[in-house]
Amino acid sequence: MLTVNIIKELPAFSLQIEISVKNEVLVVLGPSGAGKTTLLQCLSGLQKPRRGEIVLNGRVLFSSTARVNLPPRYRRVGYVFQDYALFPHMTVEQNAAYGMKGNRQEGLKLQEVLEMLQIAHLARRYPGQISGGERQRTALARALLADPELLLLDEPLSALDYETRHKVRGELKSLQRHWRIPFILVTHDLEEAAFLGDRVVRLEKGRVAGWGVPEKREVSAG
Ligand SMILES: Nc1ncnc2c1ncn2[C@@H]1O[C@H](COP(=O)(O)OP(=O)(O)OP(=O)(O)O)[C@@H](O)[C@H]1O
Numbered sequence: 001m002l003t004v005n006i007i008k009e010l011p012a013f014s015l016q017i018e019i020s021v022k023n024e025v026l027v028v029l030g031p032s033g034a035g036k037t038t039l040l041q042c043l044s045g046l047q048k049p050r051r052g053e054i055v056l057n058g059r060v061l062f063s064s065t066a067r068v069n070l071p072p073r074y075r076r077v078g079y080v081f082q083d084y085a086l087f088p089h090m091t092v093e094q095n096a097a098y099g100m101k102g103n104r105q106e107g108l109k110l111q112e113v114l115e116m117l118q119i120a121h122l123a124r125r126y127p128g129q130i131s132g133g134e135r136q137r138t139a140l141a142r143a144l145l146a147d148p149e150l151l152l153l154d155e156p157l158s159a160l161d162y163e164t165r166h167k168v169r170g171e172l173k174s175l176q177r178h179w180r181i182p183f184i185l186v187t188h189d190l191e192e193a194a195f196l197g198d199r200v201v202r203l204e205k206g207r208v209a210g211w212g213v214p215e216k217r218e219v220s221a222g
Contacts, residue, residue: 002150002182006042006052006062008206015039015049015206021150021182025173027197028186035206036186040152043184044079045072056149078143078151082158084135086127092138093123099146113141116178117171133164140172144179151176153185157192169195 002021007014015035019026028036041047043054045061048069054062056077061070072079086095096119097110114120117137122130127138136156143151156172157165173196176183187193193200202210 001057002043002184003053003055004043006049006054008038008042008047008049010035010038010206013205015042017203017206017208019201019208021184023180023182024198025176025183025185025196027193027200028184028203029188029190029193029200030203030209034203036203037154038206039203040079040154040184040186043150044077044152045070045075046079076147076149078146078148080136080139080143080151080153080156082155084127084139084159086135086138086142088127091124091126092119092130092134095127095138096141096145098142110145113145116175117141131164132159132161133168136160136168137171140175144175149181151179151181151183153183155186155188157187157189165192172196 004020005018007016012033015038017039028039030036038047042049042062049062049064051064052062053060053064056075060066060068061075062068087098090098093110093114096114100110111120114123117140119134119137119141122134127135130138136159140156157169160168169192185196198213200212201208202212
């Protein structure tokens, strides 16, 4: 469970967000410049709110009153960027394992996650030698293998072609069901929001402008 209550001044307006997220996919929609990326960066520790609190499963990640501001590496928050930000000089396997502890048990988990994301056969290739969809899955593997308690995804599918996007979004959804942690996903795509979101929040000028439960077109099994 994630609870967020923060204020952060931006040049044109201030971001003021109060939300709670359970083990679900929360989709964040909103026009360009509404503060979506800034929100994710505050949650991951890359930006610092001016005031407020961020609490993840009872752990205080940020609190202005208690003067807590955990650095990103201690937050257990995975972040998949729009451009995936893989290390070009590392193989798929090395990229995925970045942030793991490196014991034997972890090695087995690495194999399991690479197989689950269908990139095990690419383990020794470099990011420049695989497709956009495969890079996206490598970035996801890296985020998941760091054992996050919260996963942030900033337009993770936007660089993919139509077919791959459809395939990977289904995988994302089953991944969340399997991992049972909150996912917060930013997108501009309404269809993607409806498919992936358990709830959808719309931001405008740094504030919550509306909530919705998307209408599902697909009937999910179970
Ligand atoms: N480094 C920065 N310096 C100054 N202002 C910034 C910076 N980054 C973002 N902003 C401003 O903060 C506001 C929120 O930006 P943010 O990137 O969070 O929006 P967004 O909703 O993610 O937009 P998009 O959908 O275009 O990615 C915008 O008004 C933007 O101009």
